[in-house]
Amino acid sequence: MQFGLTETQQVLKNSAREFFSAECPIGEVRRLMETGTAADAALWQKMAHQGWTGIIFGEEHGGLGLGLVEMAVALEEMGRALLPGPYLSTVLLAGGAIDAAGNRAQKQKYLSRISMGEAHATLAMLEADARWEPEAVRMQAFHTRSGFALNGRKMFVPDANVADFLVCAARRGADLGLFLVPRDAPGLAIAPLAAIDSTRKLYQVDFTEVPVAEEDFLAIGDSAHKALERALAVATVALTAEMVGGMQRVMEIAVEYAKARKQFGKPIGQFQAVQHLCADMLLLTESSRSAAYYAAWALQEQAPEAAVAVSIAKAYASDAYREVGNRGIQVQGGMGFTWENNVHLYYKRAKASELMFGDATYHRERIARMVIDEARRGRSSAA
Amino acid sequence: MDLNPTPQERQFREELRAWLEAHAPRDWEARQSAAESMEERFAYLRDWQRQVYEGGWAGLSWPKEFGGRGATLMEKAIFTEEMARIAAPPLPGILGLELVGPTIIAFGSEAQKQRYLAKILSGEEIWSQGFSEPNAGSDLAALRTEAKLEDGHFVVNGQKVWTSYGWASDWCELVVRTDATAEKHKGLTVLLVDMHSPGVEVRPLRQMTSESEFNELFFDNVRVPVENVVGRVNNGWNVALGTLMHERALLGAGLQITFKRQFARLVELAHSIERNGRPAAEDPVIRQKLAQSYAEIEIMRLNQMRAISRVMQTGMPGPEGSIQKIFWSELNQRFQQVAMELLGPYGQLTRGSEFAFDEGQWAYTYLRARGNTIEAGTSEIQRNIVGHFVLGLPKSY
Numbered sequence: 001m002q003f004g005l006t007e008t009q010q011v012l013k014n015s016a017r018e019f020f021s022a023e024c025p026i027g028e029v030r031r032l033m034e035t036g037t038a039a040d041a042a043l044w045q046k047m048a049h050q051g052w053t054g055i056i057f058g059e060e061h062g063g064l065g066l067g068l069v070e071m072a073v074a075l076e077e078m079g080r081a082l083l084p085g086p087y088l089s090t091v092l093l094a095g096g097a098i099d100a101a102g103n104r105a106q107k108q109k110y111l112s113r114i115s116m117g118e119a120h121a122t123l124a125m126l127e128a129d130a131r132w133e134p135e136a137v138r139m140q141a142f143h144t145r146s147g148f149a150l151n152g153r154k155m156f157v158p159d160a161n162v163a164d165f166l167v168c169a170a171r172r173g174a175d176l177g178l179f180l181v182p183r184d185a186p187g188l189a190i191a192p193l194a195a196i197d198s199t200r201k202l203y204q205v206d207f208t209e210v211p212v213a214e215e216d217f218l219a220i221g222d223s224a225h226k227a228l229e230r231a232l233a234v235a236t237v238a239l240t241a242e243m244v245g246g247m248q249r250v251m252e253i254a255v256e257y258a259k260a261r262k263q264f265g266k267p268i269g270q271f272q273a274v275q276h277l278c279a280d281m282l283l284l285t286e287s288s289r290s291a292a293y294y295a296a297w298a299l300q301e302q303a304p305e306a307a308v309a310v311s312i313a314k315a316y317a318s319d320a321y322r323e324v325g326n327r328g329i330q331v332q333g334g335m336g337f338t339w340e341n342n343v344h345l346y347y348k349r350a351k352a353s354e355l356m357f358g359d360a361t362y363h364r365e366r367i368a369r370m371v372i373d374e375a376r377r378g379r380s381s382a383a
Numbered sequence: 384m385d386l387n388p389t390p391q392e393r394q395f396r397e398e399l400r401a402w403l404e405a406h407a408p409r410d411w412e413a414r415q416s417a418a419e420s421m422e423e424r425f426a427y428l429r430d431w432q433r434q435v436y437e438g439g440w441a442g443l444s445w446p447k448e449f450g451g452r453g454a455t456l457m458e459k460a461i462f463t464e465e466m467a468r469i470a471a472p473p474l475p476g477i478l479g480l481e482l483v484g485p486t487i488i489a490f491g492s493e494a495q496k497q498r499y500l501a502k503i504l505s506g507e508e509i510w511s512q513g514f515s516e517p518n519a520g521s522d523l524a525a526l527r528t529e530a531k532l533e534d535g536h537f538v539v540n541g542q543k544v545w546t547s548y549g550w551a552s553d554w555c556e557l558v559v560r561t562d563a564t565a566e567k568h569k570g571l572t573v574l575l576v577d578m579h580s581p582g583v584e585v586r587p588l589r590q591m592t593s594e595s596e597f598n599e600l601f602f603d604n605v606r607v608p609v610e611n612v613v614g615r616v617n618n619g620w621n622v623a624l625g626t627l628m629h630e631r632a633l634l635g636a637g638l639q640i641t642f643k644r645q646f647a648r649l650v651e652l653a654h655s656i657e658r659n660g661r662p663a664a665e666d667p668v669i670r671q672k673l674a675q676s677y678a679e680i681e682i683m684r685l686n687q688m689r690a691i692s693r694v695m696q697t698g699m700p701g702p703e704g705s706i707q708k709i710f711w712s713e714l715n716q717r718f719q720q721v722a723m724e725l726l727g728p729y730g731q732l733t734r735g736s737e738f739a740f741d742e743g744q745w746a747y748t749y750l751r752a753r754g755n756t757i758e759a760g761t762s763e764i765q766r767n768i769v770g771h772f773v774l775g776l777p778k779s780y
Binding site for chain 1: 386392650651653664667673677678688689696705765766771774775
């Protein structure tokens with residue numbers, strides 16, 4: 001048993017760290033967050049050139065074919081850099097769903113473009129009630145002569161305005177289906193949602209008789225359900241790893257400040273009240289890191305405990321990133337509350353990440369179903 | 384990163400399981416609520432250690448030349464896990480096995496190794512550690528028990544406190560001040576003291592749980608031969624702390640299994656205890672709290688695995704090791720509170736009440752957990768250590 005990065009994984013981590021500090025310094029993050037989409041075409045091309053846009057997809061689709069631990073390594077560095085824009089939505093949500101549900105032709109057409117950095121994409125899943133269970137999808141897809149038509153409203157769709165196409169979850173009757181919709185399809189209206197994290201934009205997307213061609217229909221029923229769950233699980237682990245990188249950076253900023261800032265003739269980091277805030281940040285960050293990497297590994301290995309591991313990681317990191325942010329700001333006092341200080345950017349990402357794919361309360365209930373209700377079922381089936 | 388056990392680790396676990404299956408007593412948990420004297424219980428535990436020793440499992444990580452097994456840290460973690468899994472009794476000579484023995488191996492003379500090591504392994508001689516004093520707890524280097532050299536002996540005077548197994552011990556690894564004029568870390572020496580010497584007095588210290596795990600030790604002109612110095616005179620600080628570092632990496636290995644067992648029992652109870660007219664297991668608040676405890680216990684296990692991997696890979700404990708003590712102690716206090724909330728008024732019933740769940744175990748573990756954030760370095764000291772040694776903040780004291 002070896003719970004540490006291999007040499008190759010460490011090399012990947014170092015090169016990702018170098019890449020994002022050179023190509024996406026915090027000044028660039030600030031510039032992009034003031035734009036309408038927080039996306040930058042040149043940066044995206046450079047990321048594609050490194051292979052990041054196809055990191056977990058097969059080589060036949062232009063990907064690197066790496067595993068989920070490697071994915072977590074890369075995402076941790078993206079989170080540390082606070083990478084803005086549509087990476088999570090394009091690669092892990094849309095890409096993940098197409099990878100899990102698409103046929104050969106669909107993968108050739110859509111997944112390869114994602115891998116090669118030629119397209120942005122996203123997943124339109126949540127509706128007005130903002131529930132992350134696939135069961136909550138109500139939107140209807142109607143049969144037409146040439147395929148399907150979609151009607152209804154999707155909420156909290158990340159990066160919709162920069163996506164070339166959307167993977168949309170909707171029902172045909174009672175069955176869940178996944179549909180590919182080009183952003184310029186007739187009847188599609190996208191409106192931004194003003195929200196606290198401007199590095200990752202959210203949108204409301206209205207569908208009015210939006211046509212979907214027969215060949216853009218991805219999956220229905222059980223296979224759609226499974227594909228959606230798989231994409232969400234992988235994206236949740238990716239997001240959790242990204243959160244770990246953010247926590248790490250917030251801690252570093254706060255510790256650096258505590259060493260430099262003097263009051264009463266001493267660095268404030270010499271006061272135990274401040275030291276203990278910093279120690280808490282380390283505890284929360286390292287514990288989140290253990291949970292995130294374990295979830296990545298378990299999901300990769302298809303271990304029986306993978307689903308619990310994913311929920312543990314997301315539940316813990318959701319609380320931890322917020323708490324690390326709280327301490328990171330507190331340690332820096334008034335400076336921490338200013339626009340000029342960078343920690344608030346992470347603090348906002350922390351809140352948005354907490355809410356994405358279910359917060360701690362949501363995932364604790366999932367854990368409860370698996371460890372409390374299953375224990376009951378296990379016993380009655382044994383008896 | 385590969386969390387699957389290696390073939391060797393798998394084989395080690397299987398061999399150990401088979402041995403435990405055949406030899407480990409199964410009455411330890413029930414026995415804890417039985418009315419027997421401390422002496423009777425200790426004799427039972429000593430007998431268990433002798434069996435462990437004869438089976439070749441004592442001193443697992445000691446080098447083979449000193450009677451150990453030369454096991455890896457991972458194998459040691461497996462040993463601790465398996466012992467906890469079947470609720471095996473603890474080894475009464477644990478301090479000798481984990482701390483004193485390794486100290487003698489690292490710093491002791493040839494004669495000391497010959498004289499002491501084998502009897503530590505077999506449990507024939509039980510060891511305690513005399514470190515803390517009434518005025519030297521977190522600030523251990525401020526200790527004042529003094530030893531003065533007189534005709535080939537150190538004469539020891541002073542008082543120690545919080546000494547586990549003090550009453551049962553034959554020997555004590557004692558840290559004393561041998562140079563009162565030196566800086567506080569530099570005038571200390573480690574002595575091996577025969578607890579049956581004239582002038583040694585042991586008094587049990589009754590805890591809020593009503594047990595006496597710890598003792599006070601009093602030394603009144605106790606004579607210790609100079610050959611019982613470990614390492615060099617006035618180099619005791621390095622000797623005393625030298626072997627602690629790596630052992631810390633293992634603190635949580637057995638505990639996470641114990642917590643998981645308690646959790647499983649709690650889930651069972653949650654299905655039978657009613658809350659608002661339905662099983663507590665269906666109460667959304669209880670579900671949230673249980674799930675949070677489960678997540679924390681699991682993360683403690685994962686931090687533990689990372690810490691062990693790090694030590695095995697680099698030889699040095701990493702940041703995830705330094706947070707273990709804070710993590711498990713605070714987690715256990717939260718977890719025991721969750722248990723109390725679930726059990727309701729019955730949770731407060733202790734051993735002796737026919738209505739108590741599990742012979743009053745939960746009332747006991749709730750109270751016992753209160754000590755967790757104090758023993759083996761308070762949470763405050765642990766956070767100072769993390770702040771200074773891991774994060775590089777200036778020392779606060």
